[in-house]
Amino acid sequence: MVSKPRTEWSTVLSHLVLAGVSLHAAVSSVQSSRGAAAGFLLQTFAAIIMLAPGPSTPEDCLAGAWVATVIGLPLLAFDFHWVNGDRSSANLLLGGGMVLAVAGDHLGPEGCSVAGQAVLLVVAVTILIVAVFTANTYGMWGGTLLGVAGLLSRLEEDRLLLLPKEDVCRWALAAGSWAYCRALHTQRLQWE
Numbered sequence: 001m002v003s004k005p006r007t008e009w010s011t012v013l014s015h016l017v018l019a020g021v022s023l024h025a026a027v028s029s030v031q032s033s034r035g036a037a038a039g040f041l042l043q044t045f046a047a048i049i050m051l052a053p054g055p056s057t058p059e060d061c062l063a064g065a066w067v068a069t070v071i072g073l074p075l076l077a078f079d080f081h082w083v084n085g086d087r088s089s090a091n092l093l094l095g096g097g098m099v100l101a102v103a104g105d106h107l108g109p110e111g112c113s114v115a116g117q118a119v120l121l122v123v124a125v126t127i128l129i130v131a132v133f134t135a136n137t138y139g140m141w142g143g144t145l146l147g148v149a150g151l152l153s154r155l156e157e158d159r160l161l162l163l164p165k166e167d168v169c170r171w172a173l174a175a176g177s178w179a180y181c182r183a184l185h186t187q188r189l190q191w192e
Contacts, residue, residue, distance in 0.1 A: 010163050012051065014170035019047035021174045025181035032188045035082070035094075036181075039075030042068040043177065047170075069116040070100040073146070076180060077123040080139065083187045084130050093126065120150035124176075131183060139183035145176030 026040035046068035074097030081090035100107075100115050107115055124147035131139025149172035158165055 010167045014167040014174070015047045015051045018170045018174040018177070019044050019051070021178050021181075022047065025177055029181060029184055033079040033083070033184050035075045036079035036184055039072040039079075040177065040181070042072030042075070043173075046072070066104065066112055066116050067101055070097045070104070070119050073097070073119055073123040076177075077126055080127055080130060080180075080184060080187070083184070084134055086130065089126060093123065096122075117150050117153055120153075121147060124150060127180065127183075134187065136183050136186055138179045138186055142176050142178075142180030142183050145172050145179060149173040149176060 022040045022043035026037045026044060029040065030037040046065040050065060074093045078090045078094040081087070081093065097119060100119065104112055104115075124143045126143075127139055127146065128143030130136075131143055149169045152165060152172060153169045155165060163171075
C-alpha cells in the first residue's frame with residue numbers, strides 16, 4: 001500500500017469534515033429552517049463532489065463549489081435574516097445569489113472567483129451584524145469564521161499553518177457552518 005502525501009490526506013480530511021458538518025447541519029435544521037438546510041446540503045454536495053468527481057471534469061467540480069457558494073451561502077443568510085424579521089435583506093441576499101448563479105457563464109474564471117469571495121464576505125458580514133444586534137454568540141462566531149474563510153482565500157500564500165491554503169479555508173468554513181447552525185437553533189428557540 002502506497003501512502004499518500006500529507007497534503008493529500010489534509011485535503012481529503014478537510015473535505016470530509018466540511019461535508020460531515022454540512023450534512024449534520026442540513027439534517028438538524030430541515031424542520032425549522034428549510035432554506036438553511038438547502039444551503040448546507042449544497043455545501044455537502046460540493047465537498048463530496050470535490051472528493052469523488054467520477055466522470056465529471058475538475059472544472060465541473062469547481063463549478064459545483066461555486067454554485068454552493070453563490071446560492072448555498074445566501075440561503076443560509078436568508079434564513080438567519082428572515083427569522084430576525086429582516087425580510088428585505090433576506091430577499092436581497094438570495095436574489096443577488098440567484099442572479100450571480102445565472103450570470104456565472106459570463107463572468108469568466110477570475111470574475112467567478114471574485115464574485116464567490118464577495119458573496120462569502122457579504123454573507124459573513126450580514127450574519128455578523130444581525131448576530132451582534134441580537135446578541136447571538138454562535139452567530140458572531142459563525143459570521144467571523146465565514147469571513148475568515150473568505151479573507152484567507154484571497155491571500156497569495158500557498159500554505160497556511162503548514163497546510164494548503166484551501167484546506168485551512170475549508171476548516172474555517174466547516175467551523176463557521178457549525179457555529180452558524182447553532183446560531184439558527186438559538187434564534188429559533190428565542191422566537192418560540
